[in-house]
Amino acid sequence: MTAQPSGPPTATRPGAPTPDDVPVLAAVDLKKHFPVRGFRSQKVVHAVDDVNLELYRGRVVALVGESGSGKSTIARLLAQLMPVTGGQVLLHGEDAIVKNRRAFGRYVRRVQMIFQDPFGSLNPIHTVRYTLSRSLRIHRGRLRGDALEKALTELLERVQLTPTSRYVDKFPHELSGGQRQRVAIARALAADPEVLLADEPISMLDVSIRLGILNLLRDLRDRLHIAILYITHDIASARYFADTTMVMYAGRVVEKGDSESVTQDPKHPYTQLLVRSAPDPDDLDARARGARGEAPSLVRPPSGCRFNPRCPFANDLCRTEVPALLPVGEGREAACWGYSDRPDRPTLGSVLDAYGERPAVDVTLLPVVDGELAKEGDR
Amino acid sequence: MSAQTQSWSPGGAAAPAKDPVLEIKNLSVDYGYDNPSHVLRNVSLTLNRGEVLGLAGESGCGKSTLAYAATRLLPPPGLITGGEVVFTDRDGGKQDILRLNDRQLRDSRWQDMAIVFQGAMNSLNPVFRIGRQIADGIQAHVPGLTKKQALEKAADLLELVGISPDRLRDYPHQLSGGMRQRVMIAMALALDPQVLIMDEPTTALDVVMQRQIVEQIAELRDRLGFSVIFITHDVSLLIEIADRIAIMYAGEIVEDASAQDVYRRPRHPYADGLLHSFPPLRGPRRELGGIPGSPPDVSNLPTGCPFRARCQFAFDACATVHPRLTHPAVQLDDPARQVACLRHDPARVEAAGFEPVPVPPQLAIR
Numbered sequence: 001m002t003a004q005p006s007g008p009p010t011a012t013r014p015g016a017p018t019p020d021d022v023p024v025l026a027a028v029d030l031k032k033h034f035p036v037r038g039f040r041s042q043k044v045v046h047a048v049d050d051v052n053l054e055l056y057r058g059r060v061v062a063l064v065g066e067s068g069s070g071k072s073t074i075a076r077l078l079a080q081l082m083p084v085t086g087g088q089v090l091l092h093g094e095d096a097i098v099k100n101r102r103a104f105g106r107y108v109r110r111v112q113m114i115f116q117d118p119f120g121s122l123n124p125i126h127t128v129r130y131t132l133s134r135s136l137r138i139h140r141g142r143l144r145g146d147a148l149e150k151a152l153t154e155l156l157e158r159v160q161l162t163p164t165s166r167y168v169d170k171f172p173h174e175l176s177g178g179q180r181q182r183v184a185i186a187r188a189l190a191a192d193p194e195v196l197l198a199d200e201p202i203s204m205l206d207v208s209i210r211l212g213i214l215n216l217l218r219d220l221r222d223r224l225h226i227a228i229l230y231i232t233h234d235i236a237s238a239r240y241f242a243d244t245t246m247v248m249y250a251g252r253v254v255e256k257g258d259s260e261s262v263t264q265d266p267k268h269p270y271t272q273l274l275v276r277s278a279p280d281p282d283d284l285d286a287r288a289r290g291a292r293g294e295a296p297s298l299v300r301p302p303s304g305c306r307f308n309p310r311c312p313f314a315n316d317l318c319r320t321e322v323p324a325l326l327p328v329g330e331g332r333e334a335a336c337w338g339y340s341d342r343p344d345r346p347t348l349g350s351v352l353d354a355y356g357e358r359p360a361v362d363v364t365l366l367p368v369v370d371g372e373l374a375k376e377g378d379r
Numbered sequence: 380m381s382a383q384t385q386s387w388s389p390g391g392a393a394a395p396a397k398d399p400v401l402e403i404k405n406l407s408v409d410y411g412y413d414n415p416s417h418v419l420r421n422v423s424l425t426l427n428r429g430e431v432l433g434l435a436g437e438s439g440c441g442k443s444t445l446a447y448a449a450t451r452l453l454p455p456p457g458l459i460t461g462g463e464v465v466f467t468d469r470d471g472g473k474q475d476i477l478r479l480n481d482r483q484l485r486d487s488r489w490q491d492m493a494i495v496f497q498g499a500m501n502s503l504n505p506v507f508r509i510g511r512q513i514a515d516g517i518q519a520h521v522p523g524l525t526k527k528q529a530l531e532k533a534a535d536l537l538e539l540v541g542i543s544p545d546r547l548r549d550y551p552h553q554l555s556g557g558m559r560q561r562v563m564i565a566m567a568l569a570l571d572p573q574v575l576i577m578d579e580p581t582t583a584l585d586v587v588m589q590r591q592i593v594e595q596i597a598e599l600r601d602r603l604g605f606s607v608i609f610i611t612h613d614v615s616l617l618i619e620i621a622d623r624i625a626i627m628y629a630g631e632i633v634e635d636a637s638a639q640d641v642y643r644r645p646r647h648p649y650a651d652g653l654l655h656s657f658p659p660l661r662g663p664r665r666e667l668g669g670i671p672g673s674p675p676d677v678s679n680l681p682t683g684c685p686f687r688a689r690c691q692f693a694f695d696a697c698a699t700v701h702p703r704l705t706h707p708a709v710q711l712d713d714p715a716r717q718v719a720c721l722r723h724d725p726a727r728v729e730a731a732g733f734e735p736v737p738v739p740p741q742l743a744i745r
Contacts, residue, residue: 066585177673178673206612208669208670209669210669212668240658
């Protein structure tokens with residue numbers, strides 16, 4: 001509570017960009033390759049390549065992508081839980097790659113992380129009181145007696161675990177999933193961070209309590225003026241919660257823009273596929289059907305655009321050159337050659353039309369199960 | 380696109396006739412022996428032939444327990460304490476699954492009812508090639524089949540679910556999550572079952588793959604004519620693929636209606652709350668709250684309605700009277716639909732000596 005006194009006096013309305021603001025945390029050309037195990041193996045997994053992102057105070061950036069697209073790796077790199085292969089992490093514009101434990105300690109005081117699984121991230125043998133007071137002691141120095149008690153109460157109140165006396169002496173197994181996640185958030189808040197990296201904070205929780213956690217995080221963003229990186233695979237929750245949405249595919253950012261326009265008018269073919277694949281009972285006809293293929297191997301990613309093997313519009317250009325993020329409207333970017341002005345660019349159409357036809361396969365296989373054994377006998 | 384998509388759109392052209400293939404009657408399950416928790420209490424549910432029945436609810440509400448109990452796969456300390464599960468064969472022969480002896484049960488499994496388990500990653504044996512795993516299952520049920528024939532059959536099955544047959548010699552770790560899930564579906568279809576139970580088959584997958592799997596199931600259902608019980612907590616997905624949805628809460632079914640009715644005209648406050656727990660991808664952005672509170676502890680259930688502590692429409696009778704599934708008290712409702720809420724059951728409220736309270740407009744949308 002030293003860096004930021006109670007409440008942000010200059011809290012800007014969320015959604016209103018403040019261009020002169022320096023990003024609290026920024027990643028520049030972030031890159032992470034994991035070596036593949038094996039004797040003299042030179043192969044690497046290209047988990048994250050050339051990712052740029054900026055987090056501003058009081059704003060939420062969502063990172064959307066399927067599993068294995070590198071979104072959690074970005075969170076871990078930004079939390080400096082693992083070394084980067086290339087690129088920079090900037091805290092208030094200064095290089096913040098930590099080189100020793102001391103520096104890491106100073107860094108985590110400002111950048112905290114919430115994990116996906118509140119069942120795993122809280123130590124089952126310690127009470128809420130121990131978990132939180134340990135975090136308070138580490139980040140705020142020696143607190144004891146009344147001061148500690150006051151800080152604990154304040155933390156639990158901030159995550160809406162009230163009355164606090166009912167929760168403070170509980171063990172994690174006595175709490176529900178939503179309450180556990182609130183304790184995990186309270187632990188992160190004990191450091192009074194400027195940035196919160198939330199790695200799928202709701203995907204392990206029950207549907208009826210997910211929104212409660214998102215609303216809590218939104219409330220913290222507004223009241224404490226925190227920058228939040230929200231990692232999710234659910235693009236609808238990104239629309240609900242985040243100001244900016246970035247879509248990742250196979251380790252690269254393919255689209256970036258304000259959440260509303262990214263979800264309502266997706267530009268990149270992958271984003272279109274993603275939006276069209278989400279279940280939407282109101283709009284059954286506009287669902288992409290018959291899409292095939294899956295994310296590529298990241299050990300040998302496809303040359304050019306990594307989406308090209310699945311993209312219905314891909315041409316030779318897409319297969320040879322990596323597209324950069326190109327501007328596609330106000331404050332929006334998409335990494336797709338279709339939006340460039342090159343003469344050999346591919347022509348984009350509607351993903352719905354491209355995928356709408358269900359492939360006419362398998363008809364010949366019809367008798368496979370019906371006449372199974374008769375057929376087997378003939379052979 | 381049109382003809383084929385219609386056939387699996389909810390309540391579409393292929394609305395199945397009432398021809399029950401699986402009838403679960405008053406099924407009760409306890410966990411534990413000395414001080415048991417009653418995790419399922421008198422659950423009745425009917426699956427019609429060719430139908431996709433969705434089972435939705437929060438974790439811990441008994442969805443998976445219901446599926447495992449109905450197939451007698453429930454591991455101890457789960458104990459079936461009452462009820463019957465009647466399976467009707469294609470030729471009309473009926474048998475109670477819960478009263479089969481071990482030998483009959485072994486014959487019936489996979490043949491009549493097959494189940495696709497939750498995590499495909501954990502369901503396949505990592506040290507055997509997938510071809511052998513599928514072939515083993517087939518050989519166990521079809522005596523006299525050579526290994527070669529079983530492998531050929533396995534190849535056909537893989538092709539059926541859209542995996543190239545040369546993958547037979549792969550180990551599970553060489554396949555992606557979506558492919559492993561397809562292998563599980565292929566295995567379940569090996570003996571042409573009449574009922575396919577899918578326990579959260581798409582939860583571990585991302586949306587694009589989820590859509591592929593769901594399409595595959597719908598297409599195979601149309602082609603092979605089996606019935607599906609689809610268990611998930613994702614109601615929005617269910618509305619798309621299921622013909623009928625049963626919503627469970629704390630070990631009971633609280634609403635049972637056609638998919639479109641559940642979505643457009645929910646009658647139970649919990650169903651209504653669940654539908655408002657998903658941020659929409661389209662339409663106006665509005666503030667959503669989810670459902671306050673958390674599900675009750677089934678080992679220590681309150682009297683009356685188990686949902687009343689989280690319900691905004693609870694009134695005095697809810698604390699003492701336990702609601703039963705009845706036809707909702709809304710004019711012109713589909714006669715087949717059922718809801719367990721005292722707001723819809725004035726007769727029961729009156730019988731217990733309370734003043735009935737009318738149905739709130741939110742739960743009486745036409």
